[in-house]
Amino acid sequence: MTVFIEAAIKVAVAFVFIMLTTLVLVWAERKWVSDLQNRIGPDRAGPFGILQTLADGLKAFFKESIRPTQSIYLLYLVAPIAALIPALLIFLVIPIGAPIEIGGTTYTLQVMDLNIGLLYVLAVSSLAVYAITLAGWSSGSKYPLLGAVRASAQMISYEAAMGLALVPVVLLTSTTSIAGIVDAQQGTFGSFIPAWNIVLIPSFIIFLIAGFAETNRPPFDLVEAESEIVGYHTEYSGFAFALFFLAEYINVFNMSALTVTLFLGGWAGPVPSFLPTWIQWLVPVFWFLLKTWAFVFLFVWVRATLPRMRYDKLMTFGWKRLIPVSLAWIILCAVAIGFREFGAPWS
Amino acid sequence: MAEVIVFIIFAMVALIGGITILVAPDPVYSAIGLLAAMFSLAVMYVLLDAHLVAVIQVIIYAGAVMTLFLFVIMLIGVDTTDKYGIVAPAQRIMTTVVALGLFVAILLAGRSAWITGTNLFGTPDLNGTIENVADELFGTWTIVFLSTVLLLTIAALGTIALAYFGNEVEDEEATL
Structure with missing residues (x-):
């Protein structure tokens, strides 16, 4: 029974955490983009406009959700929920801090540690494409349908690259448990360089690029492309649209957190010993959040800097560049790790 | 429960x-x-x-x-709907017979397990399923596994070959 109570508390805390994070994230993105583009940005609601997201959320909540007459209404309603669920599910396996000990029991700062954690992430993120496909189809309108077809082709293509980019990580750490991958990165090379998986530089870069495409963020936001070719959620309004929006921002945070967890040592960082013990557990959480927000900033920075890619270039880049490079890199890594584990075959 | x-x-x-x-x-x-x-x-x-x-x-x-x-x-x-109804009544009977046969086979195969609740295949060591599956695939069944890999690779290459070569007479849309 205690297991269930612990799980329920963790899920509740994780939910509140991710919602608050998204609230800040949307505001931060608007503020950062406005700074990068020499605009003022939101500054009316609360100090520095920090309540802007809350106001927008309330507005969306009270707005009328228009029901297109041609839509298949049941699926039209299910689609935004199907977008949000995978986004929330991925966050469950990300450890946000070192395990803490309270009264002799060790609690992990992670809702669940699956021994197939990495595959779970890939499985859940592969379900995200259904939301977009269903939304585009059930809207009963041409542009959303075209947008959905475009989106599903893009997401399937880059999912392959993302999965392949993760294979060297598994080879190097020889585990698929997310907590195990973080533990494997705790040591140091020599005496001070942290032994993070970022040494797999090609994997890191491919994962990051595929992450941008998977979250449908610029420069790969052809899925939405609000300024000209319009995307899958054209017919959505009110709260249903807000759910898509929410899912996208949760995915941005998830992707940043995953990058940090898989390649940058997760919550690893120097913990000063002079701190009182009750505050010690916060230090790893601080490192994790610092690194994750750095990547969130990268997402925003790229959005404010790069133009959108043309669709055929996007597909060519995914299939003819990223996937062959990741395949070659997997073979190289496998050979190198084989040498390290078993020695050279000719010796 | x-x-x-x-x-x-x-x-x-x-x-x-x-x-x-x-x-x-x-x-x-x-x-x-x-x-x-x-x-x-x-x-x-x-x-x-x-x-x-x-x-x-x-x-x-x-x-x-x-x-x-x-x-x-x-x-x-x-918008295109599937207009094919069932045209062969013999197929319907045959399908029913095959389905019932399979159902009976499953019932017979699993009857003891369903009555007693015991596992027919014994209780495997379930600690770490990836390791177990990997041991089986790369230890016990290496040849079978690699043959399947080879077969799938040939099938994939065959698909690409069929899609790219051999339809030169088709219109140019096929090459897009």
Whole structure:
């Protein structure tokens, strides 16, 4: 029974955490983009406009959700929920801090540690494409349908690259448990360089690029492309649209957190010993959040800097560049790790 | 107890999904029914502690195959309805006989397990399913596994070859 109570508390805390994070994230993105583009940005609601997201959320909540007459209404309603669920599910396996000990029991700062954690992430993120496909189809309108077809082709293509980019990580750490991958990165090379998986530089870069495409963020936001070719959620309004929006921002945070967890040592960082013990557990959480927000900033920075890619270039880049490079890199890594584990075959 | 409840829920979802595949008026609903059935099967695998198989089920079937199905259905056109009724009554009888035969076979094969609740295949060591599957694939069944890999690679290459070569007379749309 205690297991269930612990799980329920963790899920509740994780939910509140991710919602608050998204609230800040949307505001931060608007503020950062406005700074990068020499605009003022939101500054009316609360100090520095920090309540802007809350106001927008309330507005969306009270707005009328228009029901297109041609839509298949049941699926039209299910689609935004199907977008949000995978986004929330991925966050469950990300450890946000070192395990803490309270009264002799060790609690992990992670809702669940699956021994197939990495595959779970890939499985859940592969379900995200259904939301977009269903939304585009059930809207009963041409542009959303075209947008959905475009989106599903893009997401399937880059999912392959993302999965392949993760294979060297598994080879190097020889585990698929997310907590195990973080533990494997705790040591140091020599005496001070942290032994993070970022040494797999090609994997890191491919994962990051595929992450941008998977979250449908610029420069790969052809899925939405609000300024000209319009995307899958054209017919959505009110709260249903807000759910898509929410899912996208949760995915941005998830992707940043995953990058940090898989390649940058997760919550690893120097913990000063002079701190009182009750505050010690916060230090790893601080490192994790610092690194994750750095990547969130990268997402925003790229959005404010790069133009959108043309669709055929996007597909060519995914299939003819990223996937062959990741395949070659997997073979190289496998050979190198084989040498390290078993020695050279000719010796 | 919790396992029984989860089993009953997802067994029902799988059955409803299966029926939807057959009777849905629109192919998209059939695809969603198939998705529900596949997802429920993945939950069954989790209940049997076969986590790796469950995840592979979701990645491959729910994630890739079904997305492809939906994609094709939408690309071909959602407005076109399937006009093929059942034209051969003999097929209907044959299908019923085969289905009943399979059902009886399953009942006979599993009768002791369903009455006594014991596992027919013994209790495997379930600690770390990836390691177990890897041991089997790369230890006991290496040759079979590699043969399958070779077969799949040849099939993939054959698909590419068929798609790219041998239709020079087709119109230029085929090369796009």
